[in-house]
Amino acid sequence: MKKTLISTAILALATLMSVPAAQAKEWKTVTIGLEGAYEPWNLTKPDGTMDGFEVDLAKDLCGRIKVECKYIAQDWDGMIPGLNAGKFDVIMDGMSITAERKKQIDFSRPYAGERAGFATLKSSDLAKIPGKGTIVTLSGDATKDKATLDTLREALKGKSVGVQVATNYAEWLAKNFKDVITVTEYKTVGEADLDLAAGRVDATVGDITFYASVLPKPDHSEMTLTGPEITGPVWSEGIGPAFRKSDTDLRDMFDKAIGEAQADGTIKKLSLKWFKIDMSPENKS
Structure with a gap:
């Protein structure tokens, strides 16, 4: 009986060692959840397409990351549940980075102040x-x-x-x-x-x-x-994109792209276009 158990354990270990390590997901398309009703952060035009600061910024970030961006409308109170359920991959909806939200989801660096x-x-x-x-x-x-x-x-x-x-x-x-x-x-x-x-x-x-x-x-x-x-700190660490805790690779890709967009003035340019004031965060590069 003991021999059988040991043999079984050895076989299981050998099988486990023979299985290739899980590969990180290859991101070709990223679906972004937003309300489409929080102007000027994001809005829905009469033809049904999305526009706004976050849509313009998402297009820029996805271009830097070299992925295709898609957008899906989601009511605000269903944002975090929708993300964690896999309905979309990223939240970009004027979401404040707070300690309470970090218990459920991850954030990259912020792309705007508050x-x-x-x-x-x-x-x-x-x-x-x-x-x-x-x-x-x-x-x-x-x-x-x-x-x-x-x-x-x-x-x-x-x-x-x-x-x-x-x-x-x-x-x-x-x-x-x-x-x-x-x-x-x-x-x-x-x-x-x-x-x-x-x-x-x-x-x-x-x-x-x-x-x-x-x-x-x-x-x-x-x-x-x-x-x-x-x-000030009363609100949050800033406004930024949110990710599932399991998608650390996607979070890091966005983090790098936001840093680049901040450094080259893209975020400031889009902020002035949509808000008429500079809402870009302190450069944390």
């Missing part, structure tokens, strides 16, 4: 929150950020604020304001803005680049930014 702010109606008393036109850097530590938080808490007390679900903005509101405001979550920022225009919420909070894109449009003519723009 700034957020509040929007309200021009006729609202919230349009007069102090700090409009300024930029404040928050650490994420409530003690260090107390002066700014106290000003905002006082201004927003008793109000309702709309925010996109499953974002770091939603988490920040819940952490710092839930005792003084009513938070309403939406699947998209656009839905929050519709409720703002209809008077169902008093303000919304979101990415400054999104507001910069939509506020000049006629259907947003009654909206305005209010209070300071907020940047």
Whole structure:
């Protein structure tokens, strides 16, 4: 009996040693998941094709990596499940790089920084929150950020604020304001803005680049930014592409390509084209 077990073990070991090592996947096509509804990061044109900062950047990165890019629309709240289920290979959808998300997925280096702010109606008393036109850097530590938080808490007390679900903005509101405001979550920022225009919420909070894109449009003519723009570690390590933890080779390919695009000015050029400001991250090459 013992001899049989030993022989079987030896045979199994020999069989294992004879099997070639698994080869890394040869990436010829990469499918990128995005909302197609987060202008100017990404948007869907009338003919159904995708456009925007991230689409332009993806085309550049895929050219450097020498793979074919394909795009698939995905609701925001299904992004991470869709990636891990293999529905697509990369998320490029204005996704913040956070420690919580790193538990589920991997990120390469960021391709953009992050700034957020509040929007309200021009006729609202919230349009007069102090700090409009300024930029404040928050650490994420409530003690260090107390002066700014106290000003905002006082201004927003008793109000309702709309925010996109499953974002770091939603988490920040819940952490710092839930005792003084009513938070309403939406699947998209656009839905929050519709409720703002209809008077169902008093303000919304979101990415400054999104507001910069939509506020000049006629259907947003009654909206305005209010209070300071907020940047810094409070949000994230930046905006970047996300990958399955198993696809380290693809992550590394994108990491290298983003570094090259940052170094040669491509990211800055695309940022100015779509955002009218330079949102490129600090060069980490």
